[in-house]
Amino acid sequence: MPNKNDYIAVFDSGVGGISVLRHLRREMPGERFLYFGDSANAPYGTRPTEQIQALTTAAAEMLMGRGIKALVLACNTATAAAAKSLRLRFPDTIIIGIEPALKLAADRFPGGTVGVMATPATLREGKFARLMERCDQCQVVKLPAPGLVELVEAGKADSHETEQLLRQLLQPWEGKLDAIVLGCTHYPFARDMIRKLLGRECAILDGGHGTAIHTRRRLEGEDLLREGPGEVIIENSTDDPKLIALCHRLLEDREQDEEGAYHGS
Helix, strand or coil: CCCCCCEEEEEECCCCCHHHHHHHHHHCCCCEEEEEECHHHCCCCCCCHHHHHHHHHHHHHHHHCCCEEEEEECCHHHHHHHHHHHHHHCCCCEEECCCCCHHHHHHHCCCCEEEEEECHHHHHCHHHHHHHHCCCCCEEEEEECCCHHHHHHCCCCCCHHHHHHHHHHHHHHCCCCCEEEECCCCHHHHHHHHHHHHCCCCEEECCHHHHHHHHHHHHHHCCCCCCCCCEEEEEECCCCHHHHHHHHHHHHCCCCCCECCCCCC
8 A cells, every 4th residue: 555655656758757747846845756757768759559558558567666656647648648548557556647738728718729739649649639629619720749859858958959840830820829738748848949939928838737736636635645855766768867967957947937737637
């Protein structure tokens, strides 16, 4: 049985889930977090669903053996492909998934136009199609962003290369979007550049903050919240010290203004 001192595991296909870990740590500073990024197999977003499920399940099994009380899938792609099967496989563990904050955007901008930046895998899953059906009060524009995950993984979120990629993707929509939803946890690290290209009048939404609140509520409901001191362990499937250092830098960077409510499962 889990206890209060067990870890909250946070899983992502690479470094992107650090954007969610920042919110989790701020919401629950007394918790022990075990972050695992699978950068050796990143990006997940261009892989077939069966591969994503297999990789996510293998990571979850490894983390379950480390003594955890909850697993946060801080990866939209992994959530879409594997959250349901993981809950069936591990029914006694709290498993929190994340998905694009499209419902929040639709509620805030009824009749408006909302762009959803996400990996090709997230956008093709049935889970996203069902989410779109619930948000038919606005026009949804799918904006797949292949290559952006790799740039963030390389520590180039603020680079000229990233600006070029985003300019090609977003410039046709400048002044035409009421909101853009960041449907991959890597993307918040390029938030400043996205804002520069789309303008401050375009709301930028993601589910990181709300996912942290939902995780805290689930732990409260099971009487599993811990009171400090907190701890963060960061591991990666590559064992590359540069990637570990990048994760720590991203975790400690000044928090950008971020909007979003829980729209996960």
